[in-house]
Every structure is written in C-alpha cells, then in structure tokens.
Amino acid sequence: MSSPMDLYEQLTAQGLAVRHIKAQKGNKAEVESAVQLLLRMKEDYKLLTGQDYQAGRPPTHTEDDDSGPAEDDEDDQVNPWNVSTSSAKGVDYDKLIVRFGSCKIEQELVDRIARVTGKTPHHFLRRGIFFSHRDMHQILDAYESRKSFYLYTGRGPSSGAMHVGHLIPFLFTKWLQDVFDVPLVVQMTDDEKYLWKDLSLEDCHRYTLENARDIIACGFDPDKTFIFSDLDYMGASPSFYRNVVKVQKHVTFNQVKGIFGFTDSDCIGKISFPAIQAAPSFSNSFPQIFGDRNDVQCLIPCAIDQDPYFRMTRDVAPRIGYLKPALLHSTFFPALQGAQTKMSASDANSSIFLTDTAKQIKNKVNKHAFSGGKDTVEEHRKLGGNPDVDVSFMYLTFFLEDDEQLEKIRQDYRSGALLTGELKKCLIETLQPMIAAHQERRKLVTDETVRQFMTPRKLLFNC
Ligand code: TRP
Numbered sequence: 257m258s259s260p261m262d263l264y265e266q267l268t269a270q271g272l273a274v275r276h277i278k279a280q281k282g283n284k285a286e287v288e289s290a291v292q293l294l295l296r297m298k299e300d301y302k303l304l305t306g307q308d309y310q311a312g313r314p315p316t317h318t319e320d321d322d323s324g325p326a327e328d329d330e331d332d333q334v335n336p337w338n339v340s341t342s343s344a345k346g347v348d349y350d351k352l353i354v355r356f357g358s359c360k361i362e363q364e365l366v367d368r369i370a371r372v373t374g375k376t377p378h379h380f381l382r383r384g385i386f387f388s389h390r391d392m393h394q395i396l397d398a399y400e401s402r403k404s405f406y407l408y409t410g411r412g413p414s415s416g417a418m419h420v421g422h423l424i425p426f427l428f429t430k431w432l433q434d435v436f437d438v439p440l441v442v443q444m445t446d447d448e449k450y451l452w453k454d455l456s457l458e459d460c461h462r463y464t465l466e467n468a469r470d471i472i473a474c475g476f477d478p479d480k481t482f483i484f485s486d487l488d489y490m491g492a493s494p495s496f497y498r499n500v501v502k503v504q505k506h507v508t509f510n511q512v513k514g515i516f517g518f519t520d521s522d523c524i525g526k527i528s529f530p531a532i533q534a535a536p537s538f539s540n541s542f543p544q545i546f547g548d549r550n551d552v553q554c555l556i557p558c559a560i561d562q563d564p565y566f567r568m569t570r571d572v573a574p575r576i577g578y579l580k581p582a583l584l585h586s587t588f589f590p591a592l593q594g595a596q597t598k599m600s601a602s603d604a605n606s607s608i609f610l611t612d613t614a615k616q617i618k619n620k621v622n623k624h625a626f627s628g629g630k631d632t633v634e635e636h637r638k639l640g641g642n643p644d645v646d647v648s649f650m651y652l653t654f655f656l657e658d659d660e661q662l663e664k665i666r667q668d669y670r671s672g673a674l675l676t677g678e679l680k681k682c683l684i685e686t687l688q689p690m691i692a693a694h695q696e697r698r699k700l701v702t703d704e705t706v707r708q709f710m711t712p713r714k715l716l717f718n719c
C-alpha cells in the first residue's frame with residue numbers, strides 16, 4: 257500500500273484501535289502490539305510523505321499517486337531518474353528544501369565553513385550552487401573538536417563519456433578534500449546502470465574504468481582517495497556486503513515503493529539496490545581505511561536528485577546502530593537547451609562533453625545555448641537580456657571563478673550593454689581552456705594510476 261492517503265487512513269484507524277483497546281483495559285501484550293504497529297506505520301508514513309503523521313491532518317500533495325515517487329510536486333519532478341520543470345529558471349529549489357525536509361545553506365553556514373577551514377568558500381558555496389544540507393553543522397562541531405570525518409560521493413557510469421555537469425560534485429568534493437584534509441570514497445554504481453539501462457555488465461564495468469579517469473583527472477589525492485566499482489568491491493569486501501544486508505533487512509518494499517516509485521514489475525535488483533548506495537555511508541564498510549570503526553561520520557556531496565537514497569539511509573542508520581550521514585546538495589546543471597531539464601549523456605548537443613574539441617565547444621554554445629537575449633540587437637540594447645533564463649550565463653556561474661567579472665557580465669547583459677554573442681564568447685573562452693586542461697590531465701592518468709586508486713588499501717586518515 258503506497259499511497260500516502262491510504263496510509264493516512266490506515267493510521268487514523270489504527271490510532272482509534274489503540275485508543276479502543278486501551279479504553280477496554282485490554283491485556284498488556286495486546287496494547288503493546290497495537291502500539292508497535294502504530295509506530296511502524298508512523299515511520300512508513302514519515303518516509304513516504306516526508307511529514308509527521310498528525311491525526312485530522314491528511315497528507316499534502318497526495319493526488320492518488322500510488323506508483324510515482326512521493327516527491328512529485330506540481331510541475332517540478334525531482335528523483336534519481338527524472339528532473340524536469342516547466343519553469344525556464346529551472347527547478348524551484350526553495351520549495352524542494354521544504355518538500356525534502358532538508359536545510360537551506362544560509363550565509364551563516366558559508367561563513368562558518370570559511371572560519372573553520374580558514375579558506376575562502378568555494379564559488380559553488382558562495383553562489384548557492386550547493387544550496388541545501390543535512391547536519392552540516394554537526395560535521396563542523398565535531399571537526400572543531402578535532403573529530404574528523406570522511407567524504408563519500410559517486411557516479412553511475414552509463415557511458416564512457418562524461419559532460420561538464422558530471423564534474424560539479426567532483427570539483428566540489430575535491431575542494432572539500434583539500435580544505436578539510438579528509439579521506440574520500442567514490443562509489444561507481446556499474447551495477448545500478450546494468451539494472452536500469454539496456455547495457456551489458458561488461459560495458460558498465462568498462463564505463464566505470466573510463467569514468468574513473470575523468471574523476472582522477474579532477475586532482476584527487478591518491479593517498480586519500482578510494483574509487484570502487486560495485487561489481488568488484490561488493491564481492492571482495494565482506495564488511496561492505498554485511499552492511500548492505502543490514503540495510504536490506506530494515507527497509508520494507510512498501511518504503512522503497514514510496515520513496516522511489518518502484519512498481520510490482522520492476523526487477524528485484526532495482527528494489528534492493530538502494531541498500532547498496534546506502535552502505536558506503538557507514539565507515540566500517542571500508543575496514544582497510546577505518547578498521548572496524550563504525551563511528552566515523554560521513555559527509556556526502558551530491559546533486560539533490562540523489563537525496564531519496566540518503567533519506568532512506570538516514571532513516572535506517574540509527575536502527576542498525578550507525579551514524580546518519582550528513583549531506584550537501586547541489587542544484588542541477590542545466591542542459592544547453594534550457595534549465596527545464598538536466599542534461600542527458602545520450603544527446604550530444606544537450607551538453608559540453610569532456611572530450612569536446614575547442615571547435616565543438618564553440619559551435620555548441622553558439623548554436624544550442626538557450627539565450628535570454630532579445631531577437632534583434634536594437635531591441636536588446638533597448639530592453640536588455642534576462643540572465644536568469646540564459647544558459648550561457650548560468651554556465652558562467654558554474655565555471656567563471658571571478659565574482660566581480662561575473663557580476664559585471666550580469667549587469668551588462670541585463671542593461672543591454674552586453675549582447676548575446678558577446679556573452680557566448682565569454683563562455684566559450686572560459687570553457688575551452690578548462691576542458692583542454694582537463695584533457696591534458698586525463699592523458700596523464702595511466703592504467704596503473706587507475707589501478708592504484710581502485711585498490712582497497714589504507715588511506716591517510718588522521719582521526
Ligand atoms: N546513483 C548515482 C548516479 O546514478 C551514483 C552514486 C552512488 C552517488 N553513490 C552516490 C552519487 C553518492 C552521489 C553520492 O549517478
């Protein structure tokens with residue numbers, strides 16, 4: 257039963273039943289078991305709707321969705337497999353924070369990160385690209401009293417080619433690793449891509465190795481970074497598999513149906529996969545790094561569409577005796593065609609690939625980047641452009657590091673002083689050297705380097 261409304265009604269009925277049994281002065285065991293059932297149902301309800309059950313207050317946004325994920329809201333769809341909205345400005349992230357029950361990254365948190373690390377916050381933090389979090393203050397409290405943590409992020413290798421959007425979490429994770437000086441584990445979910453896509457196991461595994469090169473090229477410290485393929489590590493690490501099984505035992509089919517929208521015709525691999533994405537959140541999944549310690553706190557930088565996995569993880573963690581992982585969520589990287597949707601690795605023109613040549617970058621931006629400019633130069637000069645929907649401007653907020661220059665571009669574009677062609681030129685000149693430098697670094701990543709990063713081993717870790 258996965259509709260929030262159904263569950264709400266059952267809960268109301270169960271609440272009445274408990275009262276009735278108590279009023280009848282029923283025997284203790286009977287009261288106890290009715291209360292236990294009520295509590296379990298309340299947990300299911302919270303997971304399904306993100307809201308606490310309150311008698312007399314039906315769930316909001318129910319619309320009879322008995323198969324879709326619980327988080328669909330009006331036009332914005334955000335879940336691990338689909339991100340779309342009807343607004344050209346993109347998804348309404350403030351609403352998403354409320355719907356997911358996470359916390360907004362306020363200026364105060366950004367300032368605190370600066371204080372604790374003694375470093376200027378990354379521009380992704382300064383500009384609200386990482387915009388939401390769970391328990392980040394706890395990470396900082398602990399860090400200030402010299403208790404370290406580790407980072408966990410991942411990638412689903414669905415093809416050999418990655419685009420610039422895929423770099424966002426990794427660029428930010430690299431910065432976090434540098435400023436906090438902490439170990440990092442990177443999960444390559446080749447198993448997930450095999451289960452969801454029409455790909456062979458061997459292809460998925462090959463993509464893992466290809467993508468690992470791009471990840472390594474972001475500059476991670478080999479002494480502090482472990483990258484693993486699920487297909488390899490699951491079989492090689494008894495500790496990891498034990499955690500997978502623990503999670504599997506504590507999450508019901510009802511719950512994953514509610515969180516992920518699985519239906520009766522999804523293969524059973526999909527249904528149990530969330531436990532595999534949860535396991536790296538617990539430090540004893542990596543005994544070679546943390547020994548048998550299960551109390552090293554985990555921090556997960558990821559795009560907000562991955563949050564359902566970690567809501568589930570945070571829900572089970574205390575029930576299996578582990579700490580809840582903390583999270584930092586990013587917004588989505590828009591497709592060249594506009595912010596209505598996330599980029600697709602299967603549409604070559606929807607994004608800039610890490611393999612694109614300078615010429616391809618120039619052509620793609622000029623031809624495909626959705627413009628917030630006016631149709632004619634005269635009109636544009638008179639009325640100005642709209643940077644809020646302009647994809648070239650959005651890309652600059654991701655990749656142009658100079659705050660002042662970015663602000664000047666924004667103002668000049670809005671006033672009409674800067675034309676669309678000039679804005680695009682600016683983006684092209686920012687992307688070309690960035691991608692070329694990435695390609696140079698990737699060339700230096702040998703098979704041996706990949707093997708080194710992917711070998712289970714001790715990492716530098718000062719707890
Ligand atoms: N499911 C993610 C994807 O398809 C991959 C992933 C696994 C991940 N673990 C993660 C992403 C942790 C962010 C954080 O891309």
